[in-house]
Amino acid sequence: MFKEMGQMASLLKNLPKIQTEMKAFQERLPGLNAFGESGGGLVQVEVNGxxxxxxxxxxxxVIRPEDKVLFEDLIRGATNLALHRMREQIAQEMARITAGLGLPAGAGLPGALGLPGLLG
Incomplete structure (x- = not known):
């Protein structure tokens, strides 16, 4: 119980710094990129933050009509891989920010980026 109270006190004490860090991170999001590929490089995609x-x-x-379903699956797979990698990048950055503020690991700030459920 006291541990949680200490964490909350630390969070409140650092609130202005947390807000500044989160705003800066939000501004960097569009510049983040993650790459995904599937089919041995036949399909390549990139997503941003x-x-x-x-x-x-x-x-x-040329895509033959009989290969359409295969390529749709490859595109879906490459896109999902790139999105997964972007979530990992964001989670790592959030961990770096919270650690720099003296908050415990896993003290994520749900919805802090305006993307509820992003990391959970």
Whole structure:
């Protein structure tokens, strides 16, 4: 019980710094990039920190109609991989920020980036 009270006191004491760090991180989000590929490089995608698909590259000259479903699956897989990597980048940055504020590991700030449930 006292441990949690100490953590809360630390959080409140550092609130202005936390707000500054979170605002700076929010501003950096669009500049973050994560890459994903599938099918041995046949499909490559890139997403940004706003979870937007910024690049899609198909390394095939022409898609035959019978290959359409396969490529849809490859695109989905590459996109999901890139999004997973972006979540990992954001989680690492959040851990760095909270550690720098003297908060315990796992003391995430749900919704702090305006993206509720992002890390959980």
């Amino acid at each position: 706003n979870f937007e698909l910024t690049r899609l590259h198909l390394n095939v000259p």
